[in-house]
Amino acid sequence: MDWGRIKTIFIIAFLILDIFLLTQLQVKREQYEVTADTTLEERLKADGIEYGDLPNETVKDHYLSADTMTFTKEMFKGLKDQHIQLEDGTIIHSQLKKSFPIEDFDKFSDLDKFVEENVLNGEQYAFWEYDKEDNSITYYQQVESKFIFMNQSAHIIFHLNEDGEVTSYDQTMLDPIKSISDEEEEVLLPIRAVEALYHRGAISDSEIIDVKLGYYTLVNMEATQVLTPTWHVLVEKDGERMDMLVNAYEGTVIQGKPDKEKTLLE
Numbered sequence: 528m529d530w531g532r533i534k535t536i537f538i539i540a541f542l543i544l545d546i547f548l549l550t551q552l553q554v555k556r557e558q559y560e561v562t563a564d565t566t567l568e569e570r571l572k573a574d575g576i577e578y579g580d581l582p583n584e585t586v587k588d589h590y591l592s593a594d595t596m597t598f599t600k601e602m603f604k605g606l607k608d609q610h611i612q613l614e615d616g617t618i619i620h621s622q623l624k625k626s627f628p629i630e631d632f633d634k635f636s637d638l639d640k641f642v643e644e645n646v647l648n649g650e651q652y653a654f655w656e657y658d659k660e661d662n663s664i665t666y667y668q669q670v671e672s673k674f675i676f677m678n679q680s681a682h683i684i685f686h687l688n689e690d691g692e693v694t695s696y697d698q699t700m701l702d703p704i705k706s707i708s709d710e711e712e713e714v715l716l717p718i719r720a721v722e723a724l725y726h727r728g729a730i731s732d733s734e735i736i737d738v739k740l741g742y743y744t745l746v747n748m749e750a751t752q753v754l755t756p757t758w759h760v761l762v763e764k765d766g767e768r769m770d771m772l773v774n775a776y777e778g779t780v781i782q783g784k785p786d787k788e789k790t791l792l793e
Contacts, residue, residue, distance in 0.1 A: 578735035587711035596700035626692035674741035720758035733764035
């Protein structure tokens with residue numbers, strides 16, 4: 528066995544490996560330097576992400592404590608032309624004696640008026656989405672004009688017939704809603720929410736339609752919830768719209784879901 532030759536082969540092999548590793552290290556270093564020198568705006572543009580002007584002023588907010596509302600029959604004495612049933616005291620099932628036709632499927636202004644005049648505490652709710660597949664319309668409860676996002680305990684679901692008329696609705700509510708602390712904390716800027724989604728790989732080749740601040744459930748106990756300030760980012764990609772939520776304090780992505788055939792809040 529030619530040990531000298533084997534030794535030479537091993538030395539050459541290790542030299543080739545060292546050269547390869549040094550080359551890879553240099554490539555990684557150059558990639559890092561390029562990335563470090565590239566602004567977020569440039570990276571978003573390079574990945575086909577479009578967005579308009581985002582607010583850049585400092586905003587402060589606070590955590591909220593919210594209890595599930597327990598309804599009583601006495602609360603509905605002022606509501607007419609409805610047959611109302613309660614489920615567990617926390618869910619209202621209302622059957623309209625006469626269906627309500629919706630004339631404006633673009634702005635839902637006529638339904639807004641119906642909610643204010645015919646739904647318990649209707650002024651606290653606002654239009655969220657129209658689901659063509661389910662033939663339903665969702666309103667979410669608001670706090671200080673901010674939505675409580677994706678909350679099954681703070682919504683109104685209107686059910687439509689084939690003629691686009693409201694025949695019934697289900698309602699839940701959070702009350703009372705209180706600030707946990709008197710001190711407000713600064714929330715992340717909207718662009719940081721977009722950045723969090725970008726690093727998650729969720730918004731390439733898409734358009735940011737809107738970014739709004741609201742609240743999302745951080746802790747959900749049996750009858751009480753803790754709500755945290757949350758950025759809602761409305762994204763459109765390949766003709767589909769997605770609701771994406773980012774914790775406005777921590778910058779963590781909460782959720783994102785595609786919404787086909789839905790008219791959402793603009």
